Amino acid sequence: MKKIVYFLQWYDYSLKMRTKQEQIKSGRRLLYLWFPYLSIERHKRIENKKREKHNNLSGMIIVQDQTGRRVVVASCSLASQIGVMLGRSLEDALAVCPNLSIFEIDLIADQMTIEALADWCGRYTPLVAVDRENTVIGDAGIWLDITGCAHLFGGEVALLNDIIKRLTEMSWTAFGAISDTPGSAWAVAHCNKGVSQVIAPGEQQAALSELPLSALRLPTDTVDDLSKVGLRKISELISVPRAPLRARFGKNVRLRLNQALGIEKESVSPQTLHSPYLARLVLTDPVSTSESIKQIFSHLLSQVIEMLVMRSLGIRQLRLNLYKIDGRIQDLKIRTSQVSQNSAIVLRLFSEKIDNCLLDTGVDVVTLEATETDVIQHKQVYLNNESETLQLRLPELIDSLTNRFGVSSVTLHSLKESYCPERSETKWNAVSNLEIPRTSGKVQRPLDCFLAVRPLRLVDTPERLDSILLCKRGRPKNFGWRHNNIQIRRVNGPERISPEWWCMENYHLTRDYFRVEDIHGCRYWLFKEFLKKNSETSHWYLHGFFA
Known part of the structure; x- marks a missing residue:
């Protein structure tokens, strides 16, 4: 436990640690991470696993079938420097560089990759969301609401440098920007020429003034129409009155500009809705032993139970997330049959899961969340009962x-x-x-x-008999079941069972049940369907076992 640096609870709890004046001054702070080569680097990671050294000197491109032709939709920086252009056909790209590494687009795999990266970003803040409005194939983005969290990592600059450094070590190219509004953070991350930047509170207009209009997340057609009237930078657009701007180019231009400047609010919905009963622990040095994880879990569990006791709640389900240094997340869950505040019972349930989990790499962030809670009701117990x-x-x-x-x-x-x-x-x-x-x-x-007179075990679905031999009185003498011929020694029945009259018609037909015993002492429960039409052939089924 000496390696613990600080304890971070849920986002709202960290805000309460500050004074009211500090909260008013700080305001909302958002971090946007842009992955310009997500699809390319995902394929590169796959190729690196297949062979020890990947020779990417020729460049990599991703193609997609469009109206019968294969078009380049994403390329690495080296391919772009060689002269490969997006939107051109594969033949044109191969004419520029015949040694290109070609991969097919896989949008589902890209989506799963960015969602996994968003889960990994949960080590910094619980409020993480994937940029769903991104329409460019091959890249992606992630929002992080770091309001009230930056000071726990040494400030906003230290937090941004730390997350970029860790992503670089995992072979991901990412650029980030921190600002008061989602629009300004997105614009600076995309248009700042590959340099991460922190925009001071209230300085969005100064940071956006020299950026092109495409930084406002406007459609390409709208940007072209604005450039025709001489509007090419955001500073030129700010000076234009809002009313004629909306009348000529629609409300989307005004909306995006006001959102970037903070005049109108823009919401960012987190990818995962967390419970308010969440505890977090960040370590200076990674740990990789089960005993260390158990000590950390015990510390976090006491904090979660303390929050639940204050509200007369108990645990129904707990989730423990172990953030590893290689970017993977180990997810452990337990569930209780009754509402509990007993830390000893919960610790015993988690101990076995922690012992069985794979700790091949170090863990530097641990979170514990009570995903399901309920009101606890104490019950009086008599000692002599x-x-x-x-x-x-x-x-x-x-x-x-x-x-x-x-x-x-x-x-x-x-x-x-x-x-x-x-x-x-x-x-x-x-x-x-x-x-x-x-x-x-x-x-x-x-x-x-x-x-x-009922069997100990019922078959989930009655099994039809292969064959059956009846005596003169209609009782079974022997029957075939699962390719076995079973000789019957004793028979008791029939017992007629009909469905309730208020049930749906033909829920099952009226049945005649027989309790039979074979020559080895095994007893079965057989039945014959009582058919309404005499012309139909009756069928026999096995429905249960007595012993």
């Missing part, structure tokens, strides 16, 4: 089994008031609810009589 004491241990057993084998592996069963075998039982996940509904006394007595 052993049944209640044992009942309190049942949730611990279910939690241990569920987190080891999965939620769907541990189920609860209860009786249901129905004569149909398929509908006489209800099954659900034990982790969702431990309260088993009880049947009424009037129904319980006849159900007890029927349970004495």
Whole structure:
């Protein structure tokens, strides 16, 4: 725990650490990261994994089929210097440089890559969003709302330098800009000639004045129309009155300009909605042992439980994120069957997952979030009642089994008031609810009589028998099931079961059930469908096993 630098809670909590005057002065601060060669570098990373050294001296391009011709939609910086132009055909690009490395466009893979990078950026702030309005093929962008977070990393300049440095070490080319508005941060990141910059609060107009109109995220046709009337820079557009500008070029020009200058608000929706009960820990040196992770988890868990206790809430689901130095994220989750504030139980459930997780590289950021919470209700327990004491241990057993084998592996069963075998039982996940509904006394007595002649196990879907031999009285003598010929020694039945009259017609046809025992002592539950039309042939099925 000596390696802990500081403890960062949720975004709102970090704001509360400041004084009211500091919050008013700081305002909203946004960081925009631009990845100009995302698609190219994604393919380069794949090629580097296939072979130790990748020779990219000839340049790399990405092509896409457009109206029957293959067009260059993205290229690396070296290919651009050679003379490969975007929008030209593949034949023209090969004429300029025959040794180009050619890759097909994969928009889905690019989207998954930028979303993974956005998740990685969660190490700096919980409010991270992918730039969905980006229409340029081959590049992408990410928004980070760093309001109230920059001072925890040594200031905005140190935060920006740190994130650019880490991305460069992971072989990603990224340029960033920090500003008060999303529009100004986007413009500076794209048009600042590959240099990251921090715009001081309230200085958006000075930073944008010499940039071209394309920095306002305007369509290409609109930028061309504005250039025809002599408007080529943002400073020239600012001096034009808003009313005639909107009348001639539409409201989008005025909207984008006002958003960049901060006159009109622009919202950025985070990619993941986090719970307000989130704790974060940043380390000076990475750790790679399970014991260190357990100590960090115990420290964060105490902070989360403290926040929950103040609101009379308990844990239903926890998520632990381990941010590794190579850019990967290890995600661990546990779920409890009952609302809990017991840190010892939660720590025991997470210990096994931490021991089994792969810590091949160091972890330098750890976050713990209570993704699901509920109001905790304390219950009085009598010391002389052993049944209640044992009942309190049942949730611990279910939690241990569920987190080891999965939620769907541990189920609860209860009786249901129905004569149909398929509908006489209800099954659900034990982790969702431990309260088993009880049947009424009037129904319980006849159900007890029927349970004495019901099989221990029902087949999910009745299996049709391959063949069956009947005696003179219509009882089964032997039958074939799963390519086995089974000789019957005893038969008891029939027992006729019909669906409830208020159920849907033909939910299942009326059935005659038989309890049979073979020569080896195995007992089965067979039934024959009672058909309404005499011309139809009846079918036999196996529905359950007694032993």
